[in-house]
Every structure is written in C-alpha cells, then in structure tokens.
Amino acid sequence: xxxxxxQLHSFHESNNAKFIDFGDWSxxxxxxxxxxxxxxxxxxxxxxxxxxxxxLEIDYSELxxxxxxxxxxxxxxxxxxxxxxxxxxxxxxxxxxxxxxxxEDKIILIPNASxxxxxxxxxxxxxxxxxxxxxxxxxxxxxxxxTIELINDRFEIPDKFSTAKSDNFMYxxxxxxxxxxxxxxxxxxxxxxxxxxxxKKGIKPCGLGSRDTxxxxxxxxxxxxxxxxxxxxxxxxxxxxxxxxxxxxxxxRLKAQIQDGNHKILKKFTIKSRKIARTKTIGISGDIKxxxxxxxxxxxxxxxxxxxxxxxxPSQDLIEFxxxxxxxxGNIVNKRFLS
Amino acid sequence: xxxxxxxxxxxWYLINEEVITVGISDFAQNELGDIxxxxxxEVGQSxxxxxxxxxxxxxxxxxxxxxPMDCTITEVNSQLETEPETINNDPCGDxxxxxxxxxxxxxxxxxxxxxxxxxx
Numbered sequence: 001x002x003x004x005x006x007q008l009h010s011f012h013e014s015n016n017a018k019f020i021d022f023g024d025w026s027x028x029x030x031x032x033x034x035x036x037x038x039x040x041x042x043x044x045x046x047x048x049x050x051x052x053x054x055x056l057e058i059d060y061s062e063l064x065x066x067x068x069x070x071x072x073x074x075x076x077x078x079x080x081x082x083x084x085x086x087x088x089x090x091x092x093x094x095x096x097x098x099x100x101x102x103x104e105d106k107i108i109l110i111p112n113a114s115x116x117x118x119x120x121x122x123x124x125x126x127x128x129x130x131x132x133x134x135x136x137x138x139x140x141x142x143x144x145x146x147t148i149e150l151i152n153d154r155f156e157i158p159d160k161f162s163t164a165k166s167d168n169f170m171y172x173x174x175x176x177x178x179x180x181x182x183x184x185x186x187x188x189x190x191x192x193x194x195x196x197x198x199x200k201k202g203i204k205p206c207g208l209g210s211r212d213t214x215x216x217x218x219x220x221x222x223x224x225x226x227x228x229x230x231x232x233x234x235x236x237x238x239x240x241x242x243x244x245x246x247x248x249x250x251x252x253r254l255k256a257q258i259q260d261g262n263h264k265i266l267k268k269f270t271i272k273s274r275k276i277a278r279t280k281t282i283g284i285s286g287d288i289k290x291x292x293x294x295x296x297x298x299x300x301x302x303x304x305x306x307x308x309x310x311x312x313x314p315s316q317d318l319i320e321f322x323x324x325x326x327x328x329x330g331n332i333v334n335k336r337f338l339s
Numbered sequence: 340x341x342x343x344x345x346x347x348x349x350x351w352y353l354i355n356e357e358v359i360t361v362g363i364s365d366f367a368q369n370e371l372g373d374i375x376x377x378x379x380x381e382v383g384q385s386x387x388x389x390x391x392x393x394x395x396x397x398x399x400x401x402x403x404x405x406x407p408m409d410c411t412i413t414e415v416n417s418q419l420e421t422e423p424e425t426i427n428n429d430p431c432g433d434x435x436x437x438x439x440x441x442x443x444x445x446x447x448x449x450x451x452x453x454x455x456x457x458x459x
Contacts, residue, residue: 033427034373035398274396274423276401296398297398324394
C-alpha cells in the first residue's frame with residue numbers, strides 16, 4: 001500500500017529530505033542530518049511538519065463526555081490553555097497521549113498519528129461528537145530558543161502552554177523538544193506561505209530523526225515505545241498528568257496503583273559510553289529486570305540515554321545492560337536529562 | 340596498489356601488498372546517518388571473511404562492518420574513537436576503520452562502477 005504523505009510532501013522532496021515510514025505515513029527523517037538538526041533546535045530555531053498527527057475540533061457541549069475518558073482535568077483549566085493528557089481504557093492503560101488546545105469557542109484535540117483512527121473510534125463509541133480537520137489543515141511545530149523573536153512580527157505570542165488564534169491560524173506555545181516554540185495549525189491553502197515565511201526567517205526544516213533525539217533528551221515519552229495499551233500513566237511515571245478528580249475510564253485502577261505502589265515502573269537512564277541501549281535491550285537493576293523502551297545518543301550530554309521499563313521498583317540506581325552480548329553499566333536518572 | 344573495491348555489504352577495501360585497509364562506503368554512511376560510536380577490533384585479532392569486525396552505532400540504527408577476506412588486524416583508526424563522525428565526513432579517506440594482514444587473498448569485490456550500479 002502506498003504510504004500517506006502530508007500537504008508539504010513536495011516541499012520536503014525539493015529540500016532533499018530522506019524519508020522514513022512512520023505508521024501509515026512517509027515522513028521526512030532528516031534534511032541535513034539528525035545531529036545537525038538537533039543542534040539547530042537546541043541553539044536557534046527549526047520547524048517540523050507534524051501534519052501526520054490528528055486534529056479534531058470538539059464543541060464545549062462534549063466537554064463532560066470527553067473528560068470521562070482522560071486522566072487530566074480539562075474542565076477546570078482556564079480558557080486559552082493547552083493541556084497534555086492521556087486517554088485511558090477501562091484498565092487504566094494508555095490509549096494515546098494527546099494535547100488539547102482550549103479556545104473560547106472550541107477545543108482542538110491532537111492525537112498521535114498512529115492512534116488517530118483509534119481515538120476517533122473511541123470518541124464515536126462514547127458518543128463524543130467531533131469534526132476531523134486533519135485533511136483540511138497542516139500542523140507545523142516551530143521549536144528552539146530563537147523561535148519567538150523570529151516569528152513575533154507575524155504571530156501574537158501567547159504565554160507558555162497557552163493558545164492563540166488569528167484569522168488563518170490556531171496555535172499554542174507547546175512542543176515536543178524541550179525548547180520554547182509554538183505549534184501552528186493552518187488551513188491547507190495557508191501552508192505554503194507559512195513555510196515561505198519560516199524559511200525567510202532562517203528557520204530550518206527538521207525531520208523526525210531529530211524530533212526523536214530531542215524528545216528523548218527532553219525526557220518526553222513516545223507512544224508505541226514508552227506508552228502502549230499495556231501500561232498505565234502511573235507505571236509510565238506520568239502520575240503528574242492525573243489531575244481529573246472525577247471518575248474516568250480506568251480511574252479505579254490508577255488510584256489502586258498509586259495507593260499500593262506495587263507496579264511496573266518506567267525510569268530514565270544514562271550510560272557513560274556512547275554505546276546505545278536500543279529498544280528491547282534487557283537491563284537488570286539488582287534483581288529487578290527491565291526492558292529498554294527507547295534509547296539513543298544524547299548530543300548535549302554526549303552519552304547514551306533512554307527509558308527502561310522495570311517489572312517493579314528497583315532498589316538501586318545501577319543498571320547492567322546486555323547490549324548485543326556485552327555487559328554495559330548504566331545509571332537510573334531521577335531528574336530530567338536536561339536541567 | 341590496486342583500486343578501491345566494494346562489497347555487497349557496503350564495505351570498501353584497498354589491497355596494498357599484503358595489507359588491506361577497510362572502511363564503509365559513502366552510500367553506507369549516508370544510509371546510516373550520524374555515526375556516534377564505533378567499536379573497533381584489537382590489533383592481532385584474526386577474522387574470517389564475512390566476520391563482524393567493527394560495530395557502528397548511528398542515531399538511526401546499529402550496523403556491522405565485515406572482513407572482506409581472511410585477515411589479522413594490524414592497525415585501527417583510533418581517531419574514530421573520539422571523532423566517529425569522520426566516517427560520515429570522509430568515509431573512504433580519513434574515515435578508514437582498520438588495516439589488516441591478509442591471510443587468504445580474495446580480491447573479488449566490485450569496482451566503483453559495479454558498486455554504483457549495485458546500489459542504484
């Protein structure tokens with residue numbers, strides 16, 4: 001089957017992108033190299049085409065229904081705020097991790113590309129009405145410390161984790177790289193002029209390769225790796241997202257897990273060498289076994305980092321990894337990778 | 340001294356008298372993307388043709404470079420330990436990986452033109 005491409009595919013092709021299959025999509029992996037793009041986002045500004053992600057428009061009449069499906073308090077956060085949350089199933093396991101943008105007149109829900117059709121079915125099953133705007137719009141993430149000063153002549157900049165809109169754009173000061181920036185939803189006919197504006201400002205296109213190394217370095221989980229339908233937000237060390245005080249799907253299980261503390265647990269690790277403990281690598285801490293969910297090289301820390309899912313809470317920080325037959329030592333990290 | 344030859348597994352080698360110099364091709368480094376770490380063999384280690392000699396860690400994936408023929412390592416490019424990106428920048432020059440004494444000559448690699456056709 002032919003892979004889906006975004007509205008900006010010809011732009012990517014004419015900028016010599018290397019493509020990678022990501023679920024049903026063919027997306028740019030890199031243009032000038034993953035490490036170079038990583039560096040651009042950490043030090044100046046880069047943009048990512050993330051139009052493969054979903055964009056669902058939801059009316060406030062649906063707020064209570066949708067609130068019963070997520071672990072965070074969408075009802076009481078102020079207008080014009082963005083919210084990271086997790087859709088849970090009846091067992092409290094993660095169906096998807098998503099972003100909500102609250103505007104005065106509507107809510108925008110952004111599910112992961114790989115979960116968009118699942119979330120649409122899930123909403124339909126629970127009688128939540130929505131309008132799918134994914135095919136009519138593009139989604140561009142502009143990230144990096146220089147982003148705001150580069151785009152503030154065209155966009156009114158909201159506070160961090162807040163939303164704003166103009167005639168043609170809806171956007172929020174959010175991202176997935178650990179850097180300041182905004183994510184912009186634009187109608188398809190505005191896409192080309194938006195990209196031209198970014199290029200004119202010297203903001204460079206970046207691919208999914210650097211998006212992955214950036215999010216990992218920023219200690220952010222990726223659905224399909226850290227999060228699956230086999231893990232709860234508590235187990236994924238995302239208990240901070242559980243702010244919904246009403247009952248929601250699977251909330252009993254999450255409460256029980258928080259109370260008794262006896263569950264598997266996702267941890268972050270570093271390895272002193274540059275040898276990468278990749279997904280599925282086994283790591284043992286004391287007598288607790290773990291499996292790496294994501295691992296890569298951190299350009300900023302100049303060592304290997306990753307997430308590992310342990311069967312239970314380890315009692316020590318030392319991890320012994322079996323990397324293709326070699327025993328390599330690593331350490332559990334309880335703070336964020338980047339301060 | 341003969342010309343550089345290439346293997347289907349994307350290594351290049353150059354035979355000079357009884358010593359081969361081995362690295363990976365420009366195509367291979369481009370496919371791998373940013374190389375961040377290499378595990379080099381020890382001098383004196385012997386490999387059979389096809390044996391895995393070097394492990395190459397890239398941000399995208401991990402790959403191995405294989406011995407083009409039976410050989411014993413005489414020198415490794417220790418610059419790669421601190422600057423593995425040299426392989427990306429100059430795969431067939433400064434990015435060479437190891438030199439080895441040939442134990443059984445097998446000069447059956449592809450010429451540059453043959454390799455270009457193979458990868459295109």
